[in-house]
Every structure is written in structure tokens, then in C-alpha cells.
Amino acid sequence: MKNLNPEPTEDIPKQHTPITQPKMSDLEDDGILNIEVSDAEDTPAEKKAKRTGQSEAEFQAVRATYVTKVQNGNIYQQIKLPLQPGASKMDIQELLHAVEELYxxxxxxxxxxxxxxxxxxxxxxxxxxxxxxxxxxxxxxxKVKQDALNTPTQV
Structure with missing residues (x-):
């Protein structure tokens, strides 16, 4: 029967490496707080491009003509029908808001x-x-809600 765990022979030297505890300085180099800061943060933030090409004078002209729209109900009475093809998104939204208000x-x-x-x-x-x-x-x-209102409830 063969020996499955043969002993090392004496002519092959055993390699034994002593286990040493890591030093505190070694742990500091690999720790979670090992954060490097780049110099990219030191550069000033780039100025964003203007969102509109509007000058200050043009803005003030628009601002002078601006009037706040106040709606206190009955939006549907202020809508001019029929809407023309190519109506603006705001016109369509106002139409929807009028129906939602009535509902x-x-x-x-x-x-x-x-x-x-x-x-x-x-x-x-x-x-x-x-x-x-x-x-x-x-x-x-x-129509469903109106039918429910018109239908008498049974007691």
C-alpha cells in the first residue's frame, strides 16, 4: 500500500517563513481613509453658457409687458374655439385644464x-x-358620473 502523504525527504529542505504581524504604518497605506485628492478641484469652475441669447435690454422690454394671468375658475369660458391647426402647447394645455376644472x-x-x-x-x-x-x-x-347623479338610489 502506498503512502498518500509522503514525508519530505531530508535532502529537500523545508521552507519555513515566519509569520509577522503587519505594522501600523502598513495598515495606514491600505485603509479606507487612503484618499487621494486631485488638483482638478483647485481649478475655478467654468462659467456656464447663457441659456438664452437674450440681452439685458430685451429682457427688460419683455419684463415691462409681462402681466400675471390670474384664473379664478370658468377657464372654459375664456377659450376661443375652434382651435386653429398648429395651436401652441399652452393653448392645448389650457383646454385640458378647462375640462379638468369642470370635472x-x-x-x-x-x-x-x-x-x-x-x-x-x-x-x-x-x-x-x-x-x-x-x-x-x-x-x-x-358621462358615468352624470348618469350616477341622475339615477335614483334605492333604499
């Missing part, structure tokens, strides 16, 4: 009439598909 104040019948006027008229050509879908969704929700 929020539970004026479902008015919201249904207003959305029908938009979707069946010439204004629909000015709307994108997302806006049309949103208006159709509000119209459907208003």
Missing part, C-alpha cells in the same frame, strides 16, 4: 358639452393624439 367642480354636464364641442368641431385637428385620448377619457368619466 373637479362636478359640473359634468358642462364638461360633456365642452368636450363634445372640441372633439366634434374643427378644434380636433389642432390636438395631438394624447390630448384627444385624454379628452375622450374625461368625457367618458363625466
Amino acid at each position: 373637479f367642480f362636478r359640473r359634468y354636464e358642462e364638461a360633456i358639452d365642452f368636450t363634445a364641442q372640441i372633439l366634434q368641431g374643427d378644434s380636433k385637428a389642432a390636438l395631438d393624439s394624447d390630448s384627444v385620448q385624454l379628452l375622450e377619457k374625461y368625457e367618458a368619466k363625466c
Whole structure:
């Protein structure tokens, strides 16, 4: 039977390396606090380019003509229909806000009439598909709510 763990022969010298504890200075070099700071932080921040090419005089001219828009309800009465094709995003947003306002104040019948006027008229050509879908969704929700109001509840 063969010996699976043969003893080293005497002609092969044993290599024995003593285990030494690391010094404190060795640990400091490899520790978590070993952070190097680059000189890139010492350079001044680059100045950002202007977002608009507007001069100070142009800005002051626009500022002088600016008027704050205050809305205290009934947005739908201030909207001029039909919207023309190529209407601005702000015009479309105002249209959506008007329908949302009517829905929020539970004026479902008015919201249904207003959305029908938009979707069946010439204004629909000015709307994108997302806006049309949103208006159709509000119209459907208003119809459900209006039907629920008109249906007598059973006791």
C-alpha cells in the first residue's frame, strides 16, 4: 500500500517563513481613509453658457409687458374655439385644464358639452393624439358620473 502523504525527504529542505504581524504604518497605506485628492478641484469652475441669447435690454422690454394671468375658475369660458391647426402647447394645455376644472367642480354636464364641442368641431385637428385620448377619457368619466347623479338610489 502506498503512502498518500509522503514525508519530505531530508535532502529537500523545508521552507519555513515566519509569520509577522503587519505594522501600523502598513495598515495606514491600505485603509479606507487612503484618499487621494486631485488638483482638478483647485481649478475655478467654468462659467456656464447663457441659456438664452437674450440681452439685458430685451429682457427688460419683455419684463415691462409681462402681466400675471390670474384664473379664478370658468377657464372654459375664456377659450376661443375652434382651435386653429398648429395651436401652441399652452393653448392645448389650457383646454385640458378647462375640462379638468369642470370635472373637479362636478359640473359634468358642462364638461360633456365642452368636450363634445372640441372633439366634434374643427378644434380636433389642432390636438395631438394624447390630448384627444385624454379628452375622450374625461368625457367618458363625466358621462358615468352624470348618469350616477341622475339615477335614483334605492333604499
